[in-house]
Amino acid sequence: MATKRELAALRKHKSQQTLRKLTDLAEKVVAQAQRLENPSVEIPVRALSNVRFNKKKQIIEMGDRTQSRTLFNVNMAKRFAQTFLVAKACKELLDAGKTTSIRDLYYMTKHTIGRTSENTFDDQAESDPIIEDLEVAVDTLREELHLFASNRGSMVGELTLVDAGDTIDARRQGSGGWAVPSIVEDEVIQFKKCDAKFVLLVEKDAVWRRLNEDKFWRKHKCILIQSQGQPARGVRRLVRRMTDELNLPLYVLVDNDPWGLYIYSVIKQGSINLAYESVRMAVPKARFLGLSSYDRERYDLPDDSTIMLNSKDVSRAKQMMKYPWFAERKWQRELKKMLDSKVKLEIEALSRKGITFISEEYLPRKIEERDWLV
């Protein structure tokens, strides 16, 4: 384990590297303008067209295609300036050694331009993608820019860890659990004592509360994390570190609908938008515990516990079937079965079989029977 001083030195080194990247980007613009070239920033394209599924590594990787964002183009001038406004704000943060939320950054960079009524950013939805652009443009991570998103996800279980110097015993976090921060790099979070045998990530807060109340994690010696829908970067990076450093298997429990399946898919092999993060966030060995399209029959769930697929669900499922990372037969079967039955199944539907059915029957049986997909 690194000492506090070593950690501080590491942080400083990292932030100086990032600063360097930002100033280099700025100097390049100045040099281009001096040569009367149109200043440009090359931004890797974050779209389906520019990701590829690395079958060997089982992760989604970003392609080489970049888009030039140029200053002297009426359609791009604003976004060009915005990119540097964000870079400027990040430099301030790095210089001060502070981190801030992306919401805060929106306010740091938001002001009216000149004597016009135009804003640099109209809302956060406009500044968030610019931050991602900057990340990929200078090949850095959001954390390295000293930015974080709002905390999302909470955790309990058989683990002791250190968060920003404070020791956290995840066994004693009450009913709410420990909130997973946005930045969980090793200079912030260090793992201490681990008695867990696996990590269970559930999509839903309500289900997580049930399991916590039943002290499922104590009984089955595990770490219980909820992601509240699509997991935030902090949660993804944390489960990755736990699988890597603590050598624990990761189980994922999601709704049986296209969106649930895709949550699992993002944890397993990464997302299109953050394909450049897959390398350090994806958990290719993550195990899909459920709910499977076949669970309804296998666990004899009543028909009226299902919900009809709507048209959005159907089109999303069809779209997903075409993704290369869903090409394997088992996933095609899952999706096909879902489409054929025309229904989806939420995790809560298990409660129809009794309030503790999930913690006492479903999960133990699944794990025991190794009834999962990878």
Added chain:
Amino acid sequence: MSAVDRPAGPDGTSRRPPGRKKAGSTPRKKRSAERLARGQRDISVSEFFVKNRHLLGFDSPARALLTTVKEAVDNALDACEEAGILPTLLVEIEQRSEDRYVVALQDNGPGIVVGQVPKIFGKLLYGSKFHALKQSRGQQGIGISAAGMYGQITTGKPVRITSRTKPEHPAHYLEVIINTKKNAPEVIRDTEVDWEEPHGTRVEIELQGNYKSGKHSVDEYLEQTALANPHAEIFYYPPKGRKDVVYPRLTDELPAEPARIKPHPYGVELGILMKMLKDSKARHITTALREDFSRVTPKVADEICKVAGLSPKARPTTIANREAESLFKAIQKVKIRNPSTDCIVPIGEELIRKGLEREIENASFYSVRTRPPRVYRGNPFQVEVGLAYGGQLTGLLDHGDITDGGAWVGGVRLNPTKKVEMALTAISGITRKKAVALLLKAGIDRATKTGMLTPHQVGLLRDVLDAEVRSETATRSIQLVRLANRVPLQYQQSACAIHKAVCEVNWRRYQVSQPRGGLPQGPLVLVVHIASVWVPFTSESKEAIAHYSEIIDEIKRCVMDCGRELGSYLSRRKRHKAQAERRSKFDLYCGELVEALHDLTGRRRAELKKILDSAADHYAEVSDEV
């Protein structure tokens, strides 16, 4: 007055006096006019007048007023020019009662010898320009006396003339009536009077009329006359309630006097040819051809005879109908040089431009073009075009001061005793309904007495009026000013060759909107002048030019010359606008960028601004796609 003399209602019928054939091609008109001139003495002149008032331009009270002014002005300008005097005209219109006006026209011309006065003003068809092939305003002697007769028929009042020929001679005041039975003038009063003018003529005609503004108005006619005659100075005193207008002289040079030329063989029709041969004093046909026509050399004359199968020694007077016809056909087959074109006197590009700039101050673009003279059917003619675009034309009415007497809005003094919704209708084009809508927009109570309006309200009123005009001009047809031998043409616009030519030009190519086959639209004034020894009008009222393809093509070429310039001006303006917009956008974001780069690189703001500014200059000019 006898019953016949009284004006009948609108004539409506197209009965023509005996001896007149339906006017077909141009030169035939000439013949019919001659016959008319000779035959007319036998019938009652007033009967003829009443039946033909529509041909002469007196078919409605409004038009009668305009025609009267027009004839008087034409007369005065001709008189001054013939005497080599720079014309100064006074035009006064005074309203006597609801439908009764007095038109007074005073010039600084040579004056008229007393003995001639009655003939000129009291006898129809006196004085003849029929034989002259010369560029002239071209009235057929029917003008001023017809106006006088119209006045006399409708009001019973004589024509009143004051004239003086030299400072040392006394001025004479005469009252002349026309004895309609005899077509003879009668002087009912002749006195010597004191007159401050050293020389000149003043004519006053009282008539039944109707004064209006806008299209086909005296105002418009005088404005266009001033444009066509930049050497004239015109003082215009309209009826009460309208502003006096002065058109100053734009040049102190009289236009050169157009030369008379002999007819060119190509432009002579068979009937005229026969008449000319009959009247010829030459003994041989070849001599006659050489002496009475222009551009006929002995060689050409011989060739014509040869082609016609006539002896060169044949006597012109004895050439019979059939021989005349083969002679006529031969003329068309023989190649004859075009007539000399120095007999045409255009207004000139510089003066058209000056006139346009005076009439339409602050247009954003002007273009003028005078084409070299050309020939149609042996008649030399020349086309000129002037064009003014945008600026003031895109809207903005002419407003005057606000005084105790009321407020001037849109060129009209609003009657202070009337409700404002009524007072506004005095502005041409403003109906009661429109006035109500405008007042609503301005937030002014429509029932307000005009005299009670605050200066602020008047300002609001002017603003909404201007906005109205501005939005209307964008989709309104352009204003087309047609001039023929310096005379503005007012009526029958769509029957005119000028109108046809302008419509046939593809204006969209010049960035001007144009409905299919129609006049272009937008804030554009287009002036087209045709000068010719013989302008082919479609009818006696001389309001529309006949559709000769040579003339239409030449007008089109000339209009297109100006159109091209306008087009490149407009696309330049568009480009500049886009460029400026791009540049201002760059400036906006470069300002932000300078701050960011300053923080990131530590370079000085001024240095960064300079670097980005010069790059922005560079890239504002090239398009984004590059």
